[in-house]
Amino acid sequence: MATVWTxxxxxxxxxxxxxxxxxxxxxxxxxxxxxxxxxxFAQFADVTKSLExxxxxxxxxxxxxxxxxxxxxxxxxxxALKLAALRLILKEVYQTRHAPQPFPKRVGEELxxxxxxxxxxxxxxxxxxxxxxxxxxxxxxxxxxxxxxHRQTLEDPETDGAEVKAATIxxxxxxxxxxxxxxxxxxxxxxxDTGGVADxxxxxxxxxxxxxxxxxxxxxxxxxxEQRAVPVDDLVLQYAAEPVPNLPTPCxxxxxxxxxxxxxxxxx
Numbered sequence: 309m310a311t312v313w314t315x316x317x318x319x320x321x322x323x324x325x326x327x328x329x330x331x332x333x334x335x336x337x338x339x340x341x342x343x344x345x346x347x348x349f350a351q352f353a354d355v356t357k358s359l360e361x362x363x364x365x366x367x368x369x370x371x372x373x374x375x376x377x378x379x380x381x382x383x384x385x386x387x388a389l390k391l392a393a394l395r396l397i398l399k400e401v402y403q404t405r406h407a408p409q410p411f412p413k414r415v416g417e418e419l420x421x422x423x424x425x426x427x428x429x430x431x432x433x434x435x436x437x438x439x440x441x442x443x444x445x446x447x448x449x450x451x452x453x454x455x456x457x458h459r460q461t462l463e464d465p466e467t468d469g470a471e472v473k474a475a476t477i478x479x480x481x482x483x484x485x486x487x488x489x490x491x492x493x494x495x496x497x498x499x500x501d502t503g504g505v506a507d508x509x510x511x512x513x514x515x516x517x518x519x520x521x522x523x524x525x526x527x528x529x530x531x532x533x534e535q536r537a538v539p540v541d542d543l544v545l546q547y548a549a550e551p552v553p554n555l556p557t558p559c560x561x562x563x564x565x566x567x568x569x570x571x572x573x574x575x576x
Contacts, residue, residue, distance in 0.1 A: 310401045313373035313394065314366040314486045317431050319359050328392035341386040354381045355389055359397075364431025366486035370394060401487035407455045408446045408492070416442040416463070422497035423509045428479065429488045436476045437495070439510040440464050445492050448473075452480035467507075 316322070323329060333352060336343045342351075358377045367373035373394060378385045424445040426436040438444065442463035450458045466473065483490055496509055555561070566572070 310368075310485065312366050312368055312399050312401055312486050313370060313397045314399050314430060315359055315362045315364065315397050317363055319363060319397070320356065322396060323356060323359060323393070326392055326396055328388070328395070332386070332388050332392065338386070338388045341388055348386075351381075351383070351385060351389060355385060355393055359393065364428055364433060366430070366482050368485070373397065399487060401485070406489075407450060407453045407458065410443045410446070410458055410461045413442075418498075419494065420498040421505075422499060423495040423513060425493045425495050425513070426476075426480075427491040427493060428483055429491055430483065430486065435479050437510055437513045438468075439499075439507055445494070448476050449480055449490050449492075452477045453484065 329352065332338060332341065333345070333348055335341070336345075342348055355377070358381065362376060365376065367376065374390065377393060378390060419441070421439065421441050422445075423437065423439045425434045426438075426448070427433065428435050436448065438448075440447070440463075443458075443461050444464055447459065447462050447466065449455075468476070480490055495513055499505055499509060567576075
């Protein structure tokens with residue numbers, strides 16, 4: 309059994325209904341709390357916003373949870389309000405969820421090459437998008453949980469860089485340590501692999517999800533800019549530029565950043 313502090317997706321409603329919170333807002337004589345109800349309400353609002361910002365996060369120690377939730381709040385947080393928040397997000401994890409089992413080979417044959425997504429159930433966010441064949445959809449979860457026997461069933465090699473791999477595995481371990489399990493989704497299947505179509509679909513999904521406010525995709529670790537969605541005006545500006553002519557050797561090339569800004573005229 310392990311003790312963790314995790315902020316669930318329904319934290320706001322649970323926080324508003326919490327008896328300790330209601331007592332804090334209604335009482336004038338709590339230790340370390342202001343007798344002014346307006347001050348107490350402002351402190352309550354600050355903690356509410358902090359909890360909402362950290363939805364889906366899990367902490368392995370009470371110190372880590374307190375630091376993340378309260379240290380950035382101007383003027384500090386009364387002890388009673390801190391205790392109410394920390395008790396509300398406390399969770400006892402009695403058993404780690406089991407790793408997914410390999411599916412039959414015929415299922416893999418029907419799926420063909422596919423694009424898949426991994427979802428964090430704590431905040432319903434997609435944190436990784438990949439492509440592959442067979443049981444590749446479970447590959448990172450098996451690695452995070454040291455399921456080496458299952459990993460031997462994988463048909464294709466990993467293509468991600470070290471930073472993406474590390475970020476994805478760290479997120480998976482945190483999910484399982486909090487008593488939840490990763491949810492797996494097939495985004496597209498029977499994708500013709502000619503010319504890297506599956507990789508193109510995968511990059512498109514990553515780029516689209518990267519537009520979502522607060523997106524935390526492991527695929528974008530290390531600033532993988534080529535998979536981020538790009539405004540079409542920027543691409544038009546880039547691809548409409550005149551090619552560089554053959555230059556003499558030696559030569560000096562001067563870059564003028566203002567010349568590439570959006571809307572610049574030929575005269576400018």
